[in-house]
Amino acid sequence: MPGPLTLGQIASQLGGRVAGDTGVLIRQVGSLQAAGEGQIGFLANPKYRSQLAATRASAVVLGAEAESLTELPRIVADNPYAYFARVSQLFNPVVLQPAGAHPAASIAASARLGARVSVGAGCVIGEGVQVGDDSCLYPGVVVYPGCRIGARAIIHSGVVIGADGFGIAADGGRWVKIPQIGSVLIGDDVEIGANCCIDRGALEDTVLEDGVKLDNQIQIGHNCRIGAHTAMAGCSGVAGSARIGRHCSIGAGARILGHLEICDHVRVSANTVISHSIREAGTYTGMYPADGHDAWLRNTAQVRHLDALARRVRELEKKFEATGGGNG
Template identity: 75%
Template sequence: MPGPFTLAQIASQLGGRVAGDPQVLIRQVGSLERAGRGQIAFLSSPKYRARLAATGASAVVLAAEAEALTALPRIVCDNPYAYFARVSQLFNPRTLQPPGVHPGAWVAPGATLGARVSIGAGCVIGEGVAIGDDSCLYPAVVVYPGCRIGARAIVHSGAVIGADGFGIARDGGRWQKIPQIGAVTIGDDVEIGASTTIDRGTMDDTVIGDGVKLDNQVQIGHNCRIGAHTAVAGCVAVAGSAEIGKHCTIGAGALILGHLSICDRVDVSADTVISRSIRKPGTYTGMFPFDDNESWARNTALVRHLAELADRVRALEKRLQGKEGGDG
């Protein structure tokens, strides 16, 4: 493990302004609630000021407007959360797995691995695969033939890259398989979560842009294109041929239907089904509210009679109109 570093050393590497003792020695990051001596924590919002007051941390990262809330040695910066991320990166090696190909991995002779690539036990890397420098595949990742992964990728266990897309055509009462002859192209600085699946394209490639972050159990269908620096939370499904722009965020459990496109800088809330294209940046939501079971049952039964309810309101409006006319 690197370190320890003084607060001054940290700030000289990462920027920010030190307030209080710059010589305090830091060995690791920690949370406000549990950090102890030698640990640095961060304050993301003044609403956690009580935790700050009670913290056992030796130093804190915070924003200028919160600077006066503590007398602890501190680093003052614009974006404490991102700053803290970089402090933690300083103290903690990027991956849990050393470079090299584990003897329990199977790499096809025709695959190309960049410098300092790490391939865990149980990984299976197909013919013609290319993986860029400094990428880390944790155990049990499968990359099908012909797929390409950029530099500095982190791919977690159980991820499957390049399986056949779900291409079937009705033919009488049966299904004809449409061979999936495209592959998957993944940019640089991409992280792929555990058991996430990214299907190969039908004819052209499925494309994941630079800096994309996919959480666990995400499903990306064939021919999708995910724009650079988009983040996709756990259990999201993106159906075939959907295109998602750059700098988007997709909340947990959301579903993006196929053959539509989402423009740049769209935030999709958790559990939301995107059923048509979105052409305007913003936040979009379609989460159904929960309630205690009894209230839910009473209210939800009416969802199936909404059209009838609207008709009754229209009828009332007409009758009242008629009466008012008649009265006039």
């Protein structure tokens, strides 16, 4: 772990403006609640202001609007959360695993690994795979033959890249397998969380563009294209042949059905199912509300009669109009 830095040294590396003692020594980051001597915290969300008053951190990163809320040595930054991320990167190497291939990894002779690539124990890299410089594959990642991964990738354990997409054709009550002859193409600066699956394409490639960030247990079906800098939270999934734009956010557990297009800058809320293409940026939600079980039972029983209910209301409206509707 890198040595301590003064607040002034941090600001000279990362920018921002120091208020208070520039010489205070910082060794590590921490939360406002748990940080102590030698640690720097951050305030990015006004709802945690009370934690700022109580913190025992040695310094704090915050925005100009919160600068006067504390006497602590502080760095004032335009985007305190991103700034804090960079401070943390100074003290904590992002990747825990050394460069090179672990002896217990299985790497095909024809695979091409870039400079400083790290491959953990138990990884299996198939024939013809390419991995760009400075990428890290944590233990137990499987990359099927022919897939390409860009530079600075972080691929967590249990990820499977390039397994066959789910291509089957019905034929007289049996299924005929459709060979999946596309591949997977992953851009630069992509992170993929533990136990995700990125299927190879049926005929062309499945593509994750630069800067895509995937949390754990995400399923990306064959032929999908995930646009640059789109982030997907845990357990979300994209069915085959869907195209998601750039700079989108897909919430945890959300699901994008197949053969859809989602334009750039769309936010899909957690546990929302997208069943039609989205052509306008914005936030889309579709979560059934939880309730006490008995209340749920009562209300949910009506969901299956909603159409009838709407017709009954229309009927009442019509009848009411026919009587003169209160104007008579």
